[in-house]
Amino acid sequence: MTDATQQIGSFEDEAQFGDYVALLKPRVMSLVVFTAAVGVFVAPVYVHPFVALVAILFIALGGGASGALNMWYDHDIDAIMKRTSKRPVPAGKVTKGEALTIGLWLSFIAVVMLGLAANWVAAGILAFTIFFYAVIYTMWLKRWTPQNIVIGGAAGAFPPMIGWAVATGGVSVESVLMFAIIFMWTPPHFWALALFMNEDYSKAGVPMLTVTHGRRVTRTHIFVYAALLAPLAVAAAFTSIGGWIYLVAALYLNAKFVFGAWQLWHRDEDAAEADTYKAEKKYFRFSLTYLFGSFGALLAQAIWVQGFGMGAW
Amino acid sequence: MAAPRVEHELHTRRFSRNLGVGLTLACFVFIIFGLTYVKITRGGLNQGFDHVVRPELVPTQQGESN
Structure with missing residues (x-):
């Protein structure tokens, strides 16, 4: 081994x-896209x-850039949690400095390019989203309050609002409702995950609701948020982006989402432990279907109206 | 006769990285080119140099002159 090799570590590492791509959290990016x-x-x-x-x-x-900034800041807790321990920074593939540099540069490139390609309203919301996720959520809320994902969830809720701003150059009730759907969906989605990943968060000292207030309270919160989400999601059907296709999908998906939350709420802790949180895992998976289904229905509605020139109702 | 070229180990080891960066840069160039093309061909009534509407190109009522 040469001196240079010894300095930079093993070549296998x-x-x-792909490790740099992983830094951008591609699975989260697919939802954003x-x-x-x-x-x-x-x-x-x-x-x-x-x-x-x-x-x-x-x-x-x-x-993706905000994901890299998140991995830079959270490298210590990522290494502790089983779910995140294989991420490029805790795995030793990418250094903290690289993650920070990539995160900052990609943020800058993304905002400037969006401004040039579309408009500066959209670029401004994107810049705020990155700031919100990297600073407000990652650096501040995540390690401080069990409401971390409630407020931090706003970061994940901005993309449809940015998309709307790309087309219209502004914000309107439709884009606010699309924001609200993801914003209210995020807590039940992550708390369902936390119900069966509690140990991970507990070990890392992240004050998830399951850690600070226990699973019983978390189950109640999941139900309350699912119930509050339903009217907002259905309300979108009666705006300019809605119509019968979306209404049917929203009624079905929200009924299932609220009913699932109701079942989780009434679930006995011992029973959950006995079947290794089967229902919680199922609800978590369904929450993904819910979001893709809801936004897919909005898209189908738009194709029906704009593509085929049909009426919304 | 020239000696056979031996591929340096570094080139093989960094191949995926270099290829990825190269393709990313190529995509970026394509995006800039495409955006430029779209913006120029769909400029409408905008002037090239300051992107504001040219008054002399704004459609007017019939019979009215600029």
């Missing part, structure tokens, strides 16, 4: 391109397909 795309396409203003594609790409890149 050297980061490959989808919801932002829905925001662009349901808007009543035509956007050139190439501009729309580029705008969605840079919204996703901005989301």
Whole structure:
């Protein structure tokens, strides 16, 4: 081994391109891409397909950049939690400094490029989203309050609003409702995960609701948020982006989401432990279906109205 | 006769990284090119140099002159 090799460590640990991609949390990015795309396409203003594609790409890149900043700051707790221990920074593939540099540069590129490709309102909301996720959520709320994901969830709720702003250059009741759907969906989604991943958060000292107030309170909170989400999601059907397709989907998905939350609320802790949190895992998986289903229905509605020239009702 | 070129170990080890960066940069160039093309061809009534509407190109009522 040469001196240089000894200095930079083993070659097997050297980061490959995929490790840098992993830094951007590609799975989260897929959700960002989808919801932002829905925001662009349901808007009543035509956007050139190439501009729309580029705008969605840079919204996703901005989301990825905030993911890199999150991995930079959270490298210590990521190493403790089983779920996150294989991320590039705790795995020793990418250094903290690299994660920070990549996060900052990609944030800058994403915001500037979105401003140039679409408009500066959309770019401004994207910049705020990155700030909100990296600073307000990651650096402040996450380690301080059990309400961390409630407020921090706003960061994940902005993409459809940015997509809408790409097309319209502004904010309206429709984009606020799309924001509200993801905002109210985030707590039940993550708390369902926390119900069966409690040990991870507890070990890392992250004050998730399950850690600070226990599973019983968390189950109540899941139900309350699911119940509050339903009227907001259904209300979107009666705006310019809604119609019968979305209404049918929203009624079905929300009924199932609230009923699932009701079942979790009434579930006995011993029973949950006995079947290794089967119902909680199922609810967590369904929460993903719920979100993709709701936004997919909005998209289908837009295709029905704008693509086929049919009436919303 | 030239000696056979031996591929340096570094090149093989960093191949995926270099390829990824290269493709990313190529995509970025394509995006800038595409955006420029779309913006220019769909400029509408905008002037090239300051992106404001040219008064002399704004459609007017019939019979009215600028």
